Amino acid sequence: MSSIKKNLIEELKWRGMIHDMMPGTEEQFNKEMTTTYVGFDPTADSLHVGHLVSVMILNHLQRAGHKPLAIIGGATGMIGDPSFKSDERVLLDEESIAKNIAGVRKQLEKFMDFDCGENSAELLNNYDWMKDFSFIDFVRDAGKHITVNYMMSKDSVKRRLEAGTGLSFTEFTYQLLQGWDFYHLYTTKGCKVQMGGSDQWGNIVTGTELIRRKASGEAFAVTCPLITKSDGTKFGKTEGGAVWLDPEKTSPYQFYQFWLNVSDEDAEKYIKIFTFKTKEEIEALIAEHREAPHQRALQRALAEDITERVHSKEDLEMAIKASSILFGKNVTDDLKSLDERTLLQVFEGVPQVEISKGDLVDLEDVNDLLSAATGGIVFKSKGEARRMIAGGGVSINKAKIAGEEKPTDFELLQGKYLLAQKGKKNYYLIKVNA
Incomplete structure (x- = not known):
């Protein structure tokens, strides 16, 4: 008990991060430091904000004094999890998966402590223990212990069959592969709990069942809700x-x-x-x-x-x-400090116009720049520009202008842009080409 710093399940409950849990799970966490794993399929070379729920769970685990295992699905990623998907996933080749694993690994290493003693995090790839597992070994050692009736009872399987889209043998076996991961980690790492999204419940309990039948052991499952927006649209x-x-x-x-x-x-x-x-x-x-x-x-x-x-x-x-x-005042210095990529993102979708540096130098005043020289994008005429400038409604690079300035008086943002503003909400980006 000395290594347990807080009640993990109590912490996750008040945060709204518990959807379902096997009986005895909370008692297991309160009894001793518990090795727990969460899986990440490398379907892309980066995690997205949806994965952050799992990342946060691993963090809470470690902060509570337990040992987190992050498992990258180098093997299962080659098949694709059918859970609550209407169609079969596109299979990725080994080169794409290797690239994705490298990207995901780099990100996960940023969030957990891999050098803090007995509950240091570990990052593992299930391909390492599945690559030499022959088909015959798999159907004998894993398939023998889980019945087809048990696998068919899973909601993820039933939904696909009821929808009429069918389910390939490849996807049907996914729950056995994930179950084998849990069994392998139970026997080699003493891992007793798997956590994941609520759509993973069927896959996780297949693992607990495999552990029970094959190793006469006890393991536990915890899932968190799939995060949605209040308007019902998909989070992230x-x-x-x-x-x-x-x-x-x-x-x-x-x-x-x-x-x-x-x-x-x-x-x-x-x-x-x-x-x-x-x-x-x-x-x-x-x-x-x-x-x-x-x-x-x-x-x-x-x-x-x-x-x-x-x-x-x-x-x-x-x-x-x-x-x-966009909303602040006296932000000229902030504007100048933006890198080009951020500048273009802030003003994505605003009208843009280009002008050469030579033409810029030849202009008589800023009124010319904002009218004829930029094709009437900002103002249709020099007179219209002059009237609005006189009323104090025009800025260059977020600084009010008087109308007498030379276009060359303004410092180019990132050495190539001028930001014109007409009124409160109308922006125009002028790119000055060399």
Whole structure:
């Protein structure tokens, strides 16, 4: 008991992270340091925000004094989990899977402590113990112990058969392969618990059944709810697709914006699941938010916490600067400090126009730049530009202009851009080519 730091199940329950659990699981966690695993199929070379639930569970495990195992499915990833999928997954080749595993491994290593003594995390690839497992050995050692009736009773199998889309033998055997992983980890690592999303319940209990029948052992299953948005749409998806942890796929600015823009209802749920803030801290934040919802204190706390943890403090600061530019005042310095990629993302979709540096130098004043020289994109005429500038409604690089300035008076953002603003919400990006 000395190594157990807190009641893990109690912690996960108040955070809304328990969906189903086998009897005796909580007692097992409270009795001793318990080795527990969560699996990640390498279907892409990056995890996305949906995987963060599993990552957080592994973190809570370790913080509570238990030993987490993160298993990358190099073998099972070659087959594809049919759980609650309407169609069979496309099989990946070995080269793609190897690339995906490398990307996922790099990300998982960032979230867990692999050098903290007896409950150090471990990262394993099930291909290492499945690669030399012959088909004959598999059907004899695994298939012999689990009946077809048992496998057919699983909801993931029944749904596919009832839908009429069918199920290949390859996918049908997936639960046996995942069950074998649990059995292997039970016998080699003393792993007694598997955790995963609620769609994994059937696969996980197949493992506990295999352990019971083949090793006369006792093992346990815990699942967490599949996270959804309050409007019923899929969590972790935007118009641009999935929200990835890889900054090359989803930039820190886009990642920060995803969390900043969740609904109030979702923010109250997500801050419990995706941060390590205490119950007292979260309750105080929720109370503060409800008093002044327009200030979005909850969303900001959530976005800041998770962006810094997934990326870095520097990336968070850049994301905050970028986010303040559209709505803040006196943000010229913030604008100048943005890197080009973030600048273009902040102003994605605004009208853009190009002009050569030579033409820029030849212009008489900024009125010319904002009218004829840029094809009338910002103002249709020099007179229209002059009138709005006189009324104080025009900015270049977020600084108000008087109309007498030369276009060359302005510092080019990233050495190639000028940001024109007309009124409060109309932006135009002028690219100056060499």
